Amino acid sequence: MTSIHLANLGKTFGSFTALRNMNLEIADGEFVALLGPSGCGKSTTMNMISGMIEPSEGEILFGERDMRGVPMSRRGVGFVFQNYAIFTHMTVYENLAYGLCATGVGKAERERRVNDMAEFLHLTALLKKPAAGLSVNILQRLAIGRSAIMEPAIFLLDEPLSNVDAAFRAVMRTELKHLQREFRQTMVYVTHDQLEAMTMADRIAVMDHGKLLQVGTPIDVYNNPSNVFVAGFLGSPGMNLIKGRSVASGEAMCIDLGEAGLSAPLPGALFRGLPEGKAVVYGFRPEHCELTDDDGLRLPVNFVERIGARTILHMGQGGHSIKGVFDNRVPVRQGDIVTLAIDPSNIRLFDADTGAAIVETH
Amino acid sequence: MTMAALDTNTPVMEHEDTRDSRRLGIWLTLPAQILVLFIAVFPILMQVYISLTDWSPLDGIGWWQAHELWNSFANYSDLMADDRFWSALGRTVLVMAICVPVEFLLGLGLAILFVDDFPGRRFLYSVLLIPMMVVPAVAGYMFFMLFQSGGPVNDILSFFYGAPVTIAWLADPDLAFFAVIVSDIWQWTPLMFLILLAGMVGVPEDQLRAATLLGASWATRFRTIVLPRMKTIIIIALAIRVIENFKVFDNFYIMTGGGPGVATETISIYIYKVTQQELIWGYVAAVALVILIALSVVSAIAIKRMSRGVSQ
Numbered sequence: 063m064t065s066i067h068l069a070n071l072g073k074t075f076g077s078f079t080a081l082r083n084m085n086l087e088i089a090d091g092e093f094v095a096l097l098g099p100s101g102c103g104k105s106t107t108m109n110m111i112s113g114m115i116e117p118s119e120g121e122i123l124f125g126e127r128d129m130r131g132v133p134m135s136r137r138g139v140g141f142v143f144q145n146y147a148i149f150t151h152m153t154v155y156e157n158l159a160y161g162l163c164a165t166g167v168g169k170a171e172r173e174r175r176v177n178d179m180a181e182f183l184h185l186t187a188l189l190k191k192p193a194a195g196l197s198v199n200i201l202q203r204l205a206i207g208r209s210a211i212m213e214p215a216i217f218l219l220d221e222p223l224s225n226v227d228a229a230f231r232a233v234m235r236t237e238l239k240h241l242q243r244e245f246r247q248t249m250v251y252v253t254h255d256q257l258e259a260m261t262m263a264d265r266i267a268v269m270d271h272g273k274l275l276q277v278g279t280p281i282d283v284y285n286n287p288s289n290v291f292v293a294g295f296l297g298s299p300g301m302n303l304i305k306g307r308s309v310a311s312g313e314a315m316c317i318d319l320g321e322a323g324l325s326a327p328l329p330g331a332l333f334r335g336l337p338e339g340k341a342v343v344y345g346f347r348p349e350h351c352e353l354t355d356d357d358g359l360r361l362p363v364n365f366v367e368r369i370g371a372r373t374i375l376h377m378g379q380g381g382h383s384i385k386g387v388f389d390n391r392v393p394v395r396q397g398d399i400v401t402l403a404i405d406p407s408n409i410r411l412f413d414a415d416t417g418a419a420i421v422e423t424h
Numbered sequence: 425m426t427m428a429a430l431d432t433n434t435p436v437m438e439h440e441d442t443r444d445s446r447r448l449g450i451w452l453t454l455p456a457q458i459l460v461l462f463i464a465v466f467p468i469l470m471q472v473y474i475s476l477t478d479w480s481p482l483d484g485i486g487w488w489q490a491h492e493l494w495n496s497f498a499n500y501s502d503l504m505a506d507d508r509f510w511s512a513l514g515r516t517v518l519v520m521a522i523c524v525p526v527e528f529l530l531g532l533g534l535a536i537l538f539v540d541d542f543p544g545r546r547f548l549y550s551v552l553l554i555p556m557m558v559v560p561a562v563a564g565y566m567f568f569m570l571f572q573s574g575g576p577v578n579d580i581l582s583f584f585y586g587a588p589v590t591i592a593w594l595a596d597p598d599l600a601f602f603a604v605i606v607s608d609i610w611q612w613t614p615l616m617f618l619i620l621l622a623g624m625v626g627v628p629e630d631q632l633r634a635a636t637l638l639g640a641s642w643a644t645r646f647r648t649i650v651l652p653r654m655k656t657i658i659i660i661a662l663a664i665r666v667i668e669n670f671k672v673f674d675n676f677y678i679m680t681g682g683g684p685g686v687a688t689e690t691i692s693i694y695i696y697k698v699t700q701q702e703l704i705w706g707y708v709a710a711v712a713l714v715i716l717i718a719l720s721v722v723s724a725i726a727i728k729r730m731s732r733g734v735s736q
Binding site: 112114133134135136137139140141143145147149151152160161164165208209212 | 628630631633634635636637638639640641644648649652653
């Protein structure tokens with residue numbers, strides 16, 4: 063068990079910058095998910111932690127130990143590949159025992175540990191079977207077991223659930239979290255699926271275009287995105303983001319949202335220090351709006367998407383596209399004009415130029 | 425009800441359909457099948473026939489009249505007592521037993537060097553494949569000249585030795601044997617290298633990485649991942665070379681003509697000489713047939729054993 067420190071980590075491939083200036087502290091025994099779209103640098107980060115590729119700059123420490131120049135065979139890192147990389151020319155037993163054999167663990171000890179691991183992962187009945195031709199969920203458990211048997215201090219998982227079907231994914235999410243509690247290892251989990259990150263991770267690190275954008279607990283990242291990308295990426299559907307401009311309205315400050323009208327007055331904490339006429343992005347979660355007969359944003363309904371328990375209204379005109387999530391009995395049809403009321407405490411403002419969140423100023 | 429009736433009838437109709445289409449298929453492919461059968465079987469039958477006679481083209485009768493010179497199994501009993509035949513066969517096996525393992529090990533070593541990228545890899549790769557593309561007869565002349573007593577090999581040796589070296593390579597039985605083997609290894613190591621490299625590149629990168637992360641050293645990875653994964657391609661490479669090497673002729677014949685004496689006479693050279701010089705075609709047919717049968721049996725057993733190993 064050990065902590066991981068990434069300091070100013072960067073990687074360039076020729077003229078392409080895959081990752082720049084990444085700083086991240088992962089505590090001992092913590093489960094951190096690296097979340098981001100394809101090409102955001104999350105796998106590059108993972109490969110550098112494992113030692114498969116060398117960083118172009120910055121450093122990686124395991125605990126106090128600098129990992130520069132330490133070959134991947136000596137890092138003590140467990141790695142579960144996206145395609146599991148099971149040795150298909152061997153049996154299940156040989157796969158589990160591989161690391162123990164390679165590092166010269168004695169036969170009796172080896173047998174005991176393989177049997178324990180097989181028991182734990184419900185693979186005992188399959189030990190003598192060839193690994194080729196096993197189903198994906200068994201391959202996955204085998205891949206985890208093969209790494210876990212070495213009792214690595216750090217466990218890295220590269221999109222391990224991307225090849226399995228939706229139903230099994232839900233099962234595995236619970237199982238993986240359970241495994242991590244059992245092994246008590248430091249786990250880094252790469253995924254582009256926010257649901258996996260949200261449900262399993264202690265903390266989420268959201269990345270885009272080779273940059274670490276925000277690190278925090280799932281709820282914190284969800285509720286208080288640090289910039290426009292994180293706001294739009296997390297949540298399904300993501301946060302509504304409307305371009306606007308701040309205007310004073312009597313005592314209070316409002317946001318002029320163009321065709322959608324004027325927003326309700328902002329709560330005090332949000333607008334203090336906000337200059338008038340500033341270009342901002344006005345954000346709120348689709349779950350945080352209600353239909354009202356009073357004042358609010360008046361919007362036409364373009365499309366009604368019914369997905370069982372919930373109904374998503376696609377609203378807006380001109381440059382706006384706003385989604386609202388309601389329960390499935392919402393009495394609205396396509397073409398209606400609705401008025402939306404948004405709870406001011408759930409509004410997030412972002413700087414339209416930098417994309418960064420405008421945080422409460424005191 | 426009609427559904428049930430249809431259900432029981434349909435398979436029968438399909439059955440008749442397939443039987444009809446099978447019959448049609450046989451008719452349609454019959455000319456081609458006869459042609460193939462003719463090409464493959466006729467020469468062998470002709471060979472069997474001639475091998476039971478004393479026929480030679482100088483006898484003034486066509487080969488179909490060879491039964492006039494019927495000698496029963498005399499050719500085969502002669503063969504059993506023919507020391508030159510047995511020594512040629514033994515020499516051929518010896519050449520194979522030296523050349524194929526050496527070519528395999530050299531090819532494997534080169535493949536290991538070339539599997540990872542390095543500056544100039546593509547260029548060197550092309551250079552290494554050149555020997556394979558040289559016509560064997562030309563390669564034979566090259567090595568014939570290299571191993572002349574006033575040739576480059578002796579010049580190089582003289583340079584290191586510090587005094588003129590004038591070894592008559594191709595005139596000494598042992599040295600000539602060594603020289604023809606060098607020429608075969610030079611020419612056919614690239615083929616081994618090419619096939620083995622293709623197999624090595626095909627070993628999944630992730631599996632090697634997984635093994636490394638589990639603490640496996642290079643040697644362990646090579647033994648437990650690379651070699652088992654290359655098993656099929658290794659068998660194919662060895663099979664190709666064993667079969668090809670058994671038929672070795674061109675470079676050997678040009679370099680030494682099978683000599684001095686019979687020091688480099690392989691089975692192909694022996695057959696060629698007996699055919700061309702002694703013109704006893706009935707006997708040659710018997711020799712060729714025995715070799716064909718022996719080689720077929722050996723390779724059938726080998727391929728069966730190897731493919732059993734692969735499927736496991």
